[in-house]
Amino acid sequence: MTALNFDVDKLMNQLTTDEKIKLIHADDYYHTEAIERLGIPSLRVSDGPNGVRGTVFFDATPSACFPNGTCLASTFNRELLEECGHLMSIEAEHKGAQAILGPTTNIQRGPLGARGFESFSEDPFLAGISTASIVSGIQRTGRVAATVKHFVCNDLDDERMSSDSIVTERALREIYLEPFRWAVKLANPKCIMTSYNKINGVHCSESPKLIQGVLRDEWKWDGMVMCDWFGTYSTVDAIKCGLDIEFPGPTRFRRGDIVRHLLGSKEKNLSITHINACCRRVLKFIKSAVESRGTTKFNFTQDTLNDTPVTSKTLRKAAAEGIVLLKNQKDVLPLSKKDSIVVIGPNANITFSCSGGGSASMDSYHIVTILQGIENKVGHKITYEPGCYNHRFLCNLFETMTNDHDPSKKGVKASFFNKPAEERSPNEKPFDIKVVHTSCSNLFDYENPAIDQNTGIFYIDFEGYYIPPETGEYKFGCQASGTALMYMDGKLLIDNKTNQKVAPSIKVGSREETAVVHLKVGQKYHLKWEWGSDATSKLSMHWGSGSMQVGVIKVFDEDDQIQRAVNAAKSHDRVILCVGLNGQWETEGMDREIMGIPGRTDELVSAVLRANSNTVVVNQSGTPVEMPWLEDCDTLVHAWYGGNEMGDAIADVLFGDIVPSGKLALSWPYKNEDNPAFLNFHTENGRVLYGEDIFVGYRYYEKLHRAVAFPFGYGLSYTSFEYTNLKVSADEESLKVSLTVRNVGDKYTAKEIVQIYVASLDPSITRPVKELKQFEKVELRPGEAKTVRFHLTLKEACSFFDEFENSWCLEAGKYKLLAGSSSADVRLSADFDVKNTVHYSGL
Structure with missing residues (x-):
């Protein structure tokens, strides 16, 4: 057919x-x-x-x-x-x-x-x-x-x-x-x-x-x-x-x-x-x-042929346009490639800050870290100090290992068996072999005809070689949905099988077990994990075949590392300090417990800011985090999770090749207790009460006159914009708006986001102070002005939902149209009238 x-x-x-x-x-x-x-x-x-x-x-x-x-x-x-x-x-x-x-x-x-x-x-x-x-x-x-x-x-x-x-x-x-x-x-x-x-x-x-x-x-x-x-x-x-x-x-x-x-x-x-x-x-x-x-014969082949320069260009552009410049009080940004720069912070040199976790996670074509992006931009190696760690659990181990099965590929050899290691004959062959290069091996959807479908039990031996970059103490970690034993050079290092405990926060699989060993730089260590599927564990979560998460870090004295970062900051003209969250903290299935940044990050930021005021703090998170050091920070960039090209995109903005034009898609409270859902953001006795009603985000903060760190729609540029000549006309169905926006700077071509809000001046019921109803992004050369026009329907611009009538209500009365650069930065306004009350439903 x-x-x-x-x-x-x-x-x-x-x-x-x-x-x-x-x-x-x-x-x-x-x-x-x-x-x-x-x-x-x-x-x-x-x-x-x-x-x-x-x-x-x-x-x-x-x-x-x-x-x-x-x-x-x-x-x-x-x-x-x-x-x-x-x-x-x-x-x-x-x-x-x-x-x-x-x-x-x-x-x-x-x-x-x-x-x-x-x-x-x-x-x-x-x-x-x-x-x-x-x-x-x-x-x-x-x-x-x-x-x-x-x-x-x-x-x-x-x-x-x-x-x-x-x-x-x-x-x-x-x-x-x-x-x-x-x-x-x-x-x-x-x-x-x-x-x-x-x-x-x-x-x-x-x-x-x-x-x-x-x-x-x-x-x-x-x-x-x-x-x-x-x-x-x-x-x-x-x-x-x-x-x-x-x-x-x-x-x-x-x-x-x-x-x-x-x-x-x-x-x-x-x-x-x-x-x-x-x-x-x-x-x-x-x-x-x-x-x-034109066919019913679909090709289900999966390939990587779309990993092209065109794909990378689009992803890089999207990541850069979303970056929000929050503070630039001393005009430290944009940076010069000639500046003496040091990069500090745990987010600068990790790959798992490119996206959140859960359904959003994936094996990416490639990931440009922030450190790599900056080095790509300046054309040479940059001094880097991590300062502290901010992981939830250890990772980034398989990614750095080698194996005998395919030496051309990074990763470990994974051999699949029906029996545990102690029950196999010496010459027993695996029913499957793969090279695994990601430290989070999520096997819940792994299937193979060789697996007993009634029990779901199978085993994997992961093995390969690790060469430490420095001599010192190293901490290895292992957690599993299933069971796992880790060996180093034939000796048992971690037992996550005999006496497993449930992970306290994630509640999927076992608690991470760790071990610390002394390793020598350049020496090759043979590592092996004997893993059993989810059904082999007393903690079985009955979620497919199971998973294993492994990782390693070099153990350091945190006080010493913060001091090393401070010394590096003092010895350079400019500091790029990369902090925030990652996909281990923002992930499907687990709401965050606190709004703070994990570990000793806040101490690191405060210490570096005291050491060098020309510090650019780059934060990565998908939603707001608390910043107790905010008042001491003159230069702040919010970079979200930027995908494959996050490092290059961030460098593009920091060095001025792209002028920042992103605006916050959500309000940024000072602390969690300030947000409208604070008392109701959990399930209690089977229910969650939406007690803030319609007052979500800026609707709440404005109604209560509650200050925020940064308002909805906020974002700075490397230039400034002037708004003039607002014209508003309303008839029985529509609202026509025009205004002029000018780039008053003399150096940068840049983009401004004109935001249109509407306020009801004499409502019959409680309504927000104002609500976003339209926006437009406009690009302007230095000194250039453009007229921006909007056409809104009165119904969608002015209505509320009338619960008594069970329909939308366009209520007659006086309204105000407000145009600005953010919800808190209204530049122009004009009144208009709605003459007739109308109830309606549908699109």
């Missing part, structure tokens, strides 16, 4: 009931079921939020790692985000995928959310426009579908599978559903993924109100709804409300015998009509992939 005759109606008539049921659940982790009899192919979906991993975590085909969500939103650049989305679709083609499980567009209620880095903003309009832009890019050619997630209120990960989000209808509409509404209105995503949590007592994946009521009836959207992985909790309710397909397979709730039995039960009121509705939408999803390719 070809695309020319892929007729959904005809197929619906030909499908048996059993075949229809197969189509509404996945075949495996990433593929839909095929019905070969009728030429209906299987489709592949792939994570994710900041790149397209393909179908496996373990031994994955390397991919392009994009900047994280808050970084992309901080570009405030629709065209650039669409370009990134298009690049994601190209990546999907190279991973044999027809749908991308992203973008993520949940709201940052507070700074500690596990996947806050993965989403776009605290503001629903910015999140919605960012989502729509990326979806438009992904679906530009029609060959790849976007999956907007997680629908809805998956804004923390604490007990996320059962947590009940208690939220008012007004907050649900004005804040949490808005990004999805904008995505549907502007980009029509082909897929939407439901969240794990409940809303007001009902799981989102079986909510008639959300799926049928809002998505289908009100918004008239007819795409395919899928659950988050293992996020289906029923058979009848989920099918009846329109959850079209259950992931992953094999199914838990949609087995043929179960569904057929329920179809015959009048008490359950499940009809073949409900099955048909879900099946039809799955077929429409498949039809779009088939017709865009």
Whole structure:
């Protein structure tokens, strides 16, 4: 069957009931079921939020790692985000995928959310426009579908599978559903993924109100709804409300015998009509992939052929445009290549600060560290001092090792067996051999026909050689979902098998066990790990095959290291101090416990700032961190997680090859206690109370006149901009705005983000001080002025959700339009009137 005759109606008539049921659940982790009899192919979906991993975590085909969500939103650049989305679709083609499980567009209620880095903003309009832009890019050619997630209120990960989000209808509409509404209105995503949590007592994946009521009836959207992985909790309710397909397979709730039995039960009121509705939408999803390719024979080959200079250029541009200049009080930036520069800090020379963790993690094509980026820029080696460590657990070991199996590749030899080492014969051959080059070996999705499917038990010997760069004490670490023994030169070094303890924070697998040994520079040490799959452990988490995390650091006296950093800072003209978080701290499944930066980072920063005031602090995190040294810092750059090209992108900004133009996509409180969700950002007795209601982010800080470190929409440049000539006119339906922006500097061509807010001056109910309603990024040469024009609808600019009427309300009255450079930097304003009150629903 070809695309020319892929007729959904005809197929619906030909499908048996059993075949229809197969189509509404996945075949495996990433593929839909095929019905070969009728030429209906299987489709592949792939994570994710900041790149397209393909179908496996373990031994994955390397991919392009994009900047994280808050970084992309901080570009405030629709065209650039669409370009990134298009690049994601190209990546999907190279991973044999027809749908991308992203973008993520949940709201940052507070700074500690596990996947806050993965989403776009605290503001629903910015999140919605960012989502729509990326979806438009992904679906530009029609060959790849976007999956907007997680629908809805998956804004923390604490007990996320059962947590009940208690939220008012007004907050649900004005804040949490808005990004999805904008995505549907502007980009029509082909897929939407439901969240794990409940809303007001009902799981989102079986909510008639959300799926049928809002998505289908009100918004008239007819795409395919899928659950988050293992996020289906029923058979009848989920099918009846329109959850079209259950992931992953094999199914838990949609087995043929179960569904057929329920179809015959009048008490359950499940009809073949409900099955048909879900099946039809799955077929429409498949039809779009088939017709865009002209074939039902899909190529599922995964490759790295998109690792090109063009890909790197786009990723580098996106990372640089998202970087936000927070302070430049002494005009230390931009730096000169002639400056005497020292680089300090734990984030400068690590690769795992390129992205957050969980579904966002991947094996990247390559990663340019900050230190490498700076050295690439200046053309020579730079003095570097780590100062302190900021890891959660040890890593970066396999990446530096060599092996006998393939000496041309970095990594260790992994040999797979059915028996533990003590039960094997001397000549027993492994059933699989691989070279593993990442210290986090996530094997939960590893499969092999040689593994006993009833027990899931198998074993791996990881072995290779480590050569220390210096003589000294080294600490090795090992944790596992499963069991693990580590040997050095044949002697047991770490036992993470005999008496395992649960990891206290991560709650997946065992606690990290460590050992310290003295090593000599240049000497080759043979390291071996005997690992057993998850089922071999008494702590079994029943999460696939299991995992192992290993690592090493050189042990140093932290006081001495901070002093070394101070001495280096004193002996150079300029300091680049790289600190922050990484994917070990911001990761799916685990909200942050504190807003502080880990380890002794704050002590390091304070000491270096005292030693050299010409210090540029570069912070990396996906969401805000506390900065107790902020008042002492004159120069501060926030760089997020920049993906493959993070190091070069940061260097581009620091040295002025790119003028910073990013603006904060979320407010930056001084401390966690200041944020609106502080008292309610956890699940308590099964529920999480959205007590801040509509007052999320800057809406809260402005209403309470609470100071923040940096406001929403804030970001500096290497030049200055002047706003003049605001003109506003309103009729019964629309609002037309124009203003002039001038680059008043004489040196740099730069980009300014003009932000348009609207305030209700005499509302009948409590409303925010103002709300973002439009923005535009404009590039200006030195001295150049441009007129920027906006066209807003009155309904979307001025309405609130009226819970009494259960509809949106455009309320008659006086309003103010405000134009500025951030939420706290309003340059121009003008009043306008809305003459008639109107209630409405829909897009």
